[in-house]
Amino acid sequence: MWRRVASLSSSISSYSTSFVAQTASRLNTWESLTTGIAIAQQGKGFIAPKEKTPFITFVLGGPGSGKGTQCVKIVETFGFTHLSAGDLLRREIASNSADGVMILNTIKEGKIVPSEVTVRLIQKEMESSDNDKFIIDGFPRTEENRVSFERFIGVEPNVVLFFDCPEEEMVKRLLNRNQGRVDDNLETIKTRLQVFEALSLPVINYYSQRGNLYTIRAKGTEDEIFEQVRPIFTTFDVCHRAVE
Numbered sequence: 711m712w713r714r715v716a717s718l719s720s721s722i723s724s725y726s727t728s729f730v731a732q733t734a735s736r737l738n739t740w741e742s743l744t745t746g747i748a749i750a751q752q753g754k755g756f757i758a759p760k761e762k763t764p765f766i767t768f769v770l771g772g773p774g775s776g777k778g779t780q781c782v783k784i785v786e787t788f789g790f791t792h793l794s795a796g797d798l799l800r801r802e803i804a805s806n807s808a809d810g811v812m813i814l815n816t817i818k819e820g821k822i823v824p825s826e827v828t829v830r831l832i833q834k835e836m837e838s839s840d841n842d843k844f845i846i847d848g849f850p851r852t853e854e855n856r857v858s859f860e861r862f863i864g865v866e867p868n869v870v871l872f873f874d875c876p877e878e879e880m881v882k883r884l885l886n887r888n889q890g891r892v893d894d895n896l897e898t899i900k901t902r903l904q905v906f907e908a909l910s911l912p913v914i915n916y917y918s919q920r921g922n923l924y925t926i927r928a929k930g931t932e933d934e935i936f937e938q939v940r941p942i943f944t945t946f947d948v949c950h951r952a953v954e
């Protein structure tokens with residue numbers, strides 16, 4: 711298989727996402743994906759293949775359900791690398807990248823950025839990290855996001871957390887968030903809640919059926935909520951490795 715992939719590389723002069731996607735879906739492993747990227751990038755720098763399949767947690771829940779807040783605690787306690795999809799998209803806007811204006815407009819409207827953009831950003835962060843434990847916050851938000859991640863990255867999440875919070879509590883928190891976000895206003899919040907219900911709940915249902923969904927009652931103090939989260943990770947060996 712290595713030879714087959716390697717022989718393809720001669721016709722690849724630059725990074726090719728479709729090549730990587732095809733390779734990943736054909737071989738369907740993290741190692742093969744990263745090998746594919748390493749080959750695809752020959753002559754443009756080299757990304758060493760990862761040795762292990764990563765441990766992945768997705769963190770889902772409506773806007774304001776406390777995903778980001780709990781991710782900070784999970785990182786401190788269990789040593790994950792936190793990848794917030796929203797933060798990665800906001801970083802693209804701030805860096806004036808080619809997609810920046812489109813991303814800004816999409817976020818302002820409370821809609822969902824095309825999967826290829828978000829998955830590319832997540833993939834880049836995973837590739838450049840030394841860690842093999844990732845907590846991916848606020849993604850996948852749609853079934854299309856989910857399928858795209860599985861195709862490109864070639865792995866499925868080990869754990870999916872769902873922060874289940876009453877709508878009125880989420881709205882109250884968002885209106886008090888005070889981070890100067892373009893989407894924390896009543897009009898955009900309404901759309902975000904509709905998008906969550908129409909597009910994100912099907913993803914949550916999918917993982918519920920797969921059997922790796924953990925639902926957290928997300929109302930209460932931050933510490934009370936974390937006490938529901940903690941035992942989920944203590945059952946996984948990978949989460950016992952010392953956090954330096």
Ligand SMILES: Nc1ncnc2c1ncn2[C@@H]1O[C@H](COP(=O)(O)OP(=O)(O)O)[C@@H](O)[C@H]1O
Pocket residue numbers: 771772773774775776777778779780883884886887888928929930931932935
């Ligand atoms: N358990 C909680 N009780 C009250 N406020 C909270 C709680 N958890 C988070 N918050 C606050 O609610 C707002 C939204 O939380 P955040 O973690 O950003 O949610 P999300 O990432 O799901 O949008 C923030 O201002 C945060 O400080």
Ligand SMILES: O=c1ccn([C@@H]2O[C@H](COP(=O)(O)OP(=O)(O)O)[C@@H](O)[C@H]2O)c(=O)[nH]1
Pocket residue numbers: 771772773774777778795796797799816817818820821822823824828847848849850851855893902
């Ligand atoms: O995978 C993602 C994650 C976020 N967003 C956009 O970014 C916004 C903010 O996302 P974030 O996760 O930061 O919001 P939160 O739910 O934490 O309030 C969303 O409403 C979407 O418009 C997106 O399109 N795809």
Ligand SMILES: [Mg+2]
Pocket residue numbers: 777778796848
């Ligand atoms: Mg957040």
